[in-house]
Structure formats: structure tokens, C-alpha cells
Amino acid sequence: MSMRSYAIRRFLYIIPTLLGISIFSFLLIALSPGDPIMIRMGLFKGEQSEYEDLYEQIGFEIGLLDEDGDRVNVAVRYLRWIGLMRRPIEYQTDALTGEQVYAFSGILQGDFGRSWHWTQDGKIGKPITDIIVSRMWYTLFLTAPAFVISTVLATVIGVVQATRQYSIWDKGVTLASLVGYSMPTFWLAKLIMLGSFYMFNFTGATQGDAFREPFILNPKFYVFLILPTMTLVLTGLVFLARLTRSQLLDILRQDYITTARAKGLSERSVVYKHAFRNALLPIVTVVGMALPGLLGGAVMTEGVFGWPGLGSVFLTSALQRDHPMMMATNFIFGAMFLIFRLLVDLSYALVDPRIRY
Amino acid sequence: MATVNETSVDREARILEEIKLVEGSNLWSLVMRRMRKDSMGMFGFYLVVFLVIMAIVAFVIQQYDALFGLNNPTGDLWDQNNYYIEIWIPGTEKFLRIMAHPKYIIPGDQTLSPSAQYPFGTDTRGYDILSRTFFGSTFSLVLGFVGQLTTSTIGVIIGAFSGYYGGWFDDIVQRINEVISAMPGFILFIFVVAIFRDSASAVPGGIYMIVIVVFALIGWGGTSLIVRSTILSLKNTEFIEAERALGAKDARIIFRHIIPNSLSPVIVITTLGIGNTIMTIAALAFFGLGDPTAVTWGDDLSYHRDNLMTYWWMPTWPAMMIFITILGFNLMGDALRDALDPKLKS
Numbered sequence: 046m047s048m049r050s051y052a053i054r055r056f057l058y059i060i061p062t063l064l065g066i067s068i069f070s071f072l073l074i075a076l077s078p079g080d081p082i083m084i085r086m087g088l089f090k091g092e093q094s095e096y097e098d099l100y101e102q103i104g105f106e107i108g109l110l111d112e113d114g115d116r117v118n119v120a121v122r123y124l125r126w127i128g129l130m131r132r133p134i135e136y137q138t139d140a141l142t143g144e145q146v147y148a149f150s151g152i153l154q155g156d157f158g159r160s161w162h163w164t165q166d167g168k169i170g171k172p173i174t175d176i177i178v179s180r181m182w183y184t185l186f187l188t189a190p191a192f193v194i195s196t197v198l199a200t201v202i203g204v205v206q207a208t209r210q211y212s213i214w215d216k217g218v219t220l221a222s223l224v225g226y227s228m229p230t231f232w233l234a235k236l237i238m239l240g241s242f243y244m245f246n247f248t249g250a251t252q253g254d255a256f257r258e259p260f261i262l263n264p265k266f267y268v269f270l271i272l273p274t275m276t277l278v279l280t281g282l283v284f285l286a287r288l289t290r291s292q293l294l295d296i297l298r299q300d301y302i303t304t305a306r307a308k309g310l311s312e313r314s315v316v317y318k319h320a321f322r323n324a325l326l327p328i329v330t331v332v333g334m335a336l337p338g339l340l341g342g343a344v345m346t347e348g349v350f351g352w353p354g355l356g357s358v359f360l361t362s363a364l365q366r367d368h369p370m371m372m373a374t375n376f377i378f379g380a381m382f383l384i385f386r387l388l389v390d391l392s393y394a395l396v397d398p399r400i401r402y
Numbered sequence: 403m404a405t406v407n408e409t410s411v412d413r414e415a416r417i418l419e420e421i422k423l424v425e426g427s428n429l430w431s432l433v434m435r436r437m438r439k440d441s442m443g444m445f446g447f448y449l450v451v452f453l454v455i456m457a458i459v460a461f462v463i464q465q466y467d468a469l470f471g472l473n474n475p476t477g478d479l480w481d482q483n484n485y486y487i488e489i490w491i492p493g494t495e496k497f498l499r500i501m502a503h504p505k506y507i508i509p510g511d512q513t514l515s516p517s518a519q520y521p522f523g524t525d526t527r528g529y530d531i532l533s534r535t536f537f538g539s540t541f542s543l544v545l546g547f548v549g550q551l552t553t554s555t556i557g558v559i560i561g562a563f564s565g566y567y568g569g570w571f572d573d574i575v576q577r578i579n580e581v582i583s584a585m586p587g588f589i590l591f592i593f594v595v596a597i598f599r600d601s602a603s604a605v606p607g608g609i610y611m612i613v614i615v616v617f618a619l620i621g622w623g624g625t626s627l628i629v630r631s632t633i634l635s636l637k638n639t640e641f642i643e644a645e646r647a648l649g650a651k652d653a654r655i656i657f658r659h660i661i662p663n664s665l666s667p668v669i670v671i672t673t674l675g676i677g678n679t680i681m682t683i684a685a686l687a688f689f690g691l692g693d694p695t696a697v698t699w700g701d702d703l704s705y706h707r708d709n710l711m712t713y714w715w716m717p718t719w720p721a722m723m724i725f726i727t728i729l730g731f732n733l734m735g736d737a738l739r740d741a742l743d744p745k746l747k748s
Binding site for chain 1: 442577578580581582584585586588589590592593594596597598600601677681684685688689690691703707710711714717721724725728729732733
């Protein structure tokens with residue numbers, strides 16, 4: 046099978062899996078106890094009598110009730126979310142007849158719906174796409190540099206450890222990585238905050254002026270970026286360094302490395318040309334699978350530092366029962382995970398020429 | 403020449419000794435012997451043993467106190483005067499006062515830094531932190547053990563059946579597995595727990611029951627995949643064929659032969675997973691999704707997470723315990739993996 050047909054087949058295979066993910070999460074959320082309309086009504090201020098009228102109105106707005114005030118079937122809601130059935134568009138009435146507009150607006154049309162928790166002027170929910178796109182940059186500015194730094198550092202540390210096995214460096218780093226491996230992320234973040242507080246009188250907990258727009262030109266933003274980045278680098282580093290070390294040690298024990306040494310090649314070329322390239326395969330897997338985590342993998346770090354990125358959005362949406370946001374999260378992360386797994390599988394062929402599809 | 407002879411004689415003697423030891427000993431004594439050579443692994447093993455003993459002792463003492471405690475002869479949980487954990491010495495009227503009760507506060511003793519009376523200090527509510535840490539070990543470890551063992555058991559059974567029978571059952575399991583593994587683990591965990599915890603909080607301990615159920619339902623995939631692949635390779639071996647020819651039922655083949663033979667990777671995953679489970683559940687509590695009424699390290703840590711700058715002793719001890727537990731299980735798991743699979747050992 047050629048590479049292209051393999052890629053196409055795998056890509057088509059993503060679709061049923063995504064369908065499964067969306068059905069699974071939709072059922073789970075639909076089965077959950079509690080009345081989302083009541084939770085959403087908590088956002089409004091008003092008199093008791095107003096609340097009774099509001100109930101049907103809000104229920105209709107968020108798509109749980111139809112125009113007569115009856116519950117909408119789960120299957121209908123799912124099909125509307127997917128975009129295979131027309132759904133009422135919020136606050137849009139036909140100019141001529143004054144009737145509610147119904148249209149196809151779902152995942153297939155690129156619309157994730159409106160949030161139930163984040164609202165514009167207290168009434169209509171913000172579009173989820175807008176929330177995710179606006180918060181995404183905060184998270185990416187935090188996680189992408191941290192990811193690059195930790196990958197590079199981890200590879201360097203792993204190679205140094207493997208080439209100098211049982212030296213004091215190796216033992217010291219192994220011990221340190223064991224400690225780091227067992228340290229819960231949220232606690233590590235707290236300790237970094239504490240250390241920074243005693244040394245620089247700066248905790249790194251974000252304040253309002255850190256995110257004044259445009260944040261790219263705001264020097265305060267970069268100051269607040271330092272500590273969360275450090276946390277992410279340290280947590281990401283440990284696992285990858287261990288993996289690199291054990292992989293490289295495995296390879297360095299192979300016969301063909303002995304052959305390469307016997308040929309009279311320099312140690313440098315043995316390690317970097319013969320051993321390291323062969324040790325890359327599992328490392329590429331781990332790095333590739335960590336890429337989707339760039340958007341949401343920093344939930345703990347963001348939570349501790351109060352970073353207003355996507356992780357905080359997901360945490361708040363879970364606590365506030367923001368069902369459309371939760372659905373969007375599951376769907377987007379599922380899609381990214383599957384796509385990156387495909388890319389990783391395809392990249393094997395680039396790293397290791399023996400692999401054919 | 404003499405040195406050469408000595409070394410070869412030594413080596414021969416050592417090999418003979420090893421063969422004598424190996425003879426007649428089962429896998430587990432072999433594994434234990436290999437583990438003893440690994441000092442870090444044994445350190446982790448002793449840490450785990452220490453923690454488990456501590457949890458059991460804490461549980462026994464607390465039950466004893468609830469039954470025979472001073473000022474609480476009826477064992478009434480709402481007796482506000484049961485300030486201390488006391489051991490009644492049978493046959494006398496004497497009580498041995500051990501430490502403050504983890505669930506009752508001593509009025510006036512709030513926010514005391516570590517001292518002779520309270521070696522770990524007291525917290526903002528007036529609880530003795532040493533007592534909270536000691537008695538919290540029971541529930542914290544039980545959560546980790548039960549969560550991981552449930553996950554592993556489900557994984558082993560599903561993996562065994564889907565590997566052995568194959569066909570449509572295997573197909574369905576693999577598709578479900580794919581769907582679950584593609585979803586974001588920790589975020590999904592938070593979502594499901596957040597959705598269901600309100601209705602569960604009516605039952606005492608219900609929140610953590612939900613946490614464990616959700617954890618097991620999300621996490622069985624990895625174990626089942628490993629068991630399945632082992633079984634696919636075992637299925638066509640001669641001894642299974644022989645067993646089948648003797649007329650054994652499928653259930654007997656699966657539970658008596660296939661599962662025991664594919665158990666060693668599962669044991670490694672489970673050991674490493676217990677530490678991970680404890681960390682995940684503590685993280686859940688840290689973000690406010692734990693059970694504030696329970697005495698666990700995670701909940702204490704989450705209650706005091708903002709006190710690190712002002713009252714350092716409040717969050718530090720539970721966090722230390724979580725750290726030690728995870729370290730112990732990680733060291734032990736690594737050593738077990740090396741001992742079970744000598745090929746991998748460096």
C-alpha cells in the first residue's frame with residue numbers, strides 16, 4: 046500500500062471515531078442530573094415573577110425547550126448540534142413575518158453554538174468559537190515556548206546522561222528527575238511561586254494589567270509568563286529526558302554500534318549519526334502526542350497561576366455546567382488528538398526509512 | 403595465571419549457586435531476589451510498606467476510638483466532646499491519649515505553628531495537622547488502590563475476553579477504546595466528575611465513589627490493550643491447545659491459564675498507576691472537586707492551597723505525604739518492571 050492511500054484511509058477513519066466521541070459526550074452530558082436552565086437563570090437578576098417567564102425563554106434560547114415550552118428530544122438536539130437539522134437562531138426573527146429564524150448551524154457549518162456561562166451584556170451567550178480563539182493565544186504563548194524549551198533540554202540532558210552513564214551527572218540528574226516525576230504539577234507550581242516570592246517578592250499570580258491589549262507589546266505580559274513557563278518546562282522535561290536516556294542506552298548496547306566503533310568512527314559520529322537517529326522513533330511519538338496537549342495540557346498550571354488561557358476556560362465551563370463549551374472541548378481535543386496521531390504515524394516513515402506503508 | 407583461575411572458579415561457583423537458588427523457586431521469589439539487588443527499588447518498596455502499615459494502623463485506631471473512646475461511650479459521631487483519639491486499656495479505667503481527633507476541632511487552638519504539643523501545627527479551622535495527615539492516610543491510599551485496582555480489573559477482563567474471542571466483540575471493544583482514548587483524559591475526568599458530583603454528594607462518601615467509577619470507566623483502555631496483545635500471542639501456543647483438547651471450558655482457559663500468564667505487565671502498570679491515581683485524585687481535589695468533608699491529603703491540601711505564603715505548615719505536610727507516596731510507588735514500579743523483564747534491564 047502506498048503512503049498516500051494509507052494516509053487517506055487513516056484520515057477517513059477519523060470521521061467515525063469523531064462521531065463516536067461526540068455521541069459519547071453528548072449522551073453523558075444529556076444524562077447528567079440537574080437542570081441547566083435553572084443554573085443559567087442564576088446569572089440573571091430580577092423579581093420572582095420574572096423568573097417564571099424567563100424559564101421558558103431561556104430554555105428556548107439555549108435549545109433545551111421548543112417554542113411551546115416542551116423539552117426537546119436528545120436525538121433532535123444532537124442532530125441540531127451536528128448541523129443536520131435546523132435549529133432556532135438566537136434573537137433572529139424574520140424581517141417580514143416576525144417569526145423565529147431556523148437554520149442549519151452546527152459542527153458541519155463550523156458553528157459550536159453559544160456559551161451558557163460567558164455572556165455578552167448579561168443576556169446572550171458569546172459564540173464559543175470567539176471565546177476559544179481569543180483565549181487560545183494566551184495558552185499558546187505559554188505552552189509553545191515551554192514545549193520547545195523542554196523538548197530541546199530533555200534531549201540534551203538525555204544524551205548527556207546516556208553517554209556518561211553512571212557518572213555523577215547521570216546519577217544526580219536521575220535522582221532529580223525521580224523527584225520531579227513524583228511531584229504533583231500543582232504543587233510544583235506552588236513551590237515555584239513560593240521560591241520566587243522569597244527571592245524577588247513576585248509570585249507570578251496574574252493581575253489585571255498583565256493582559257492589557259495588545260498583550261504582545263505589553264512588557265508586563267512577558268514578566269508574568271516566566272514562572273508558568275518554568276513550571277511547564279520542568280514538568281515536561283522529566284519524562285522525556287528519562288525516555289531519551291533509556292532509549293539511547295538500549296541502542297548503544299546494540300552490535301552495530303560496536304561495529305561502528307570498531308570501524309574507527311569518532312565517538313561523536315557514533316552517538317549522533319548511528320545511535321541518536323535510531324533512538325528518535327519513540328521520542329517522536331511522545332513529542333507528537335504531546336502536541337494536542339499544547340492547548341489544554343496546562344490546566345493545572347493555568348489554574349494555579351490564574352492564567353486566563355483555555356485550561357481555565359475548560360475548568361470554569363465544567364464547574365458552571367457550560368454544556369456547549371464542554372462539547373466543543375471534547376470534540377476539538379478529540380479531533381486534534383486523532384489528527385496528530387495520524388501525523389505521528391506518517392512521520393515514522395520519515396524518521397525510519399525501513400517503515401513502509 | 404592464578405587470578406584468571408580464581409575469577410573463573412568464582413564465576414562458576416556463582417552460577418552454580420544461582421542455579422541452585424533458581425531451582426524449585428517460583429517466579430515471585432525470583433522477582434523478589436532480583437528486586438533486592440535494586441537499592442532504589444527496595445527504598446520505594448519500604449516506603450510503600452510503611453505507608454500501608456500507617457494506613458492500616460490509623461484505620462484500626464480510629465475504629466477503636468469510635469467504639470471505646472473517652473467521652474464517647476456510645477460511639478456517637480456527633481458527640482462534640484470527642485476531642486482526642488484515646489485508646490481504652492481493657493480491664494482498667496485508664497485511657498491512653500494519643501493525639502487530637504482528625505474530625506473535631508479544639509477551640510482556641512487555630513493557626514498554631516509547629517510546637518511540642520502539635521508537631522505539625524494546627525490549621526485555620528483548629529484541626530491538628532499531624533492527626534489529619536496520619537488519619538488521612540487511610541482514605542487517600544484506599545482511593546488510590548481501589549481506583550487503580552478497579553481500572554486494572556476491568557481492563558484485564560475486557561482485554562482477555564476481546565483477545566480470546568475476537569470477532570465482533572473485539573471490534574466493538576476496540577472502537578470504544580479508541581473513542582475513549584482520543585478524548586482528553588484529565589479534562590474529561592473533570593467534566594464527568596463535575597457533572598455527577600452534585601447528585602452524589604447526598605450520600606456520605608458518594609463524591610469519591612463517583613470519582614472512582616469515572617476513573618475506572620475512563621482508564622481501562624491501556625490495560626486492556628496490553629492484555630489483549632499478550633493473549634493474541636498466547637492463544638495459539640501448545641499448552642492452550644492441549645488444555646482445549648482435554649475439553650476445558652473457555653472460562654477455565656481464560657481465568658486459569660491466559661490471565662495468569664499475561665499478568666506481569668499488568669502488575670507493573672498497576673503499581674505505577676496507583677501513584678498516578680493518587681496524584682490525579684489529589685489534583686481533582688486541588689481544583690475544588692473533592693469532598694470537603696472527607697479526611698484525605700488531597701482535600702487538606704486543597705483547603706490550604708492559598709496558605710503557603712502565610713502559614714507554610716498547613717499545605718506542606720499533606721503535600722509531602724502525597725509526594726512520598728507517589729515516589730514510593732514509582733520507585734517500586736520501576737524496580738518491578740526491571741525485575742519482571744530482565745531483558746530491559748541495563
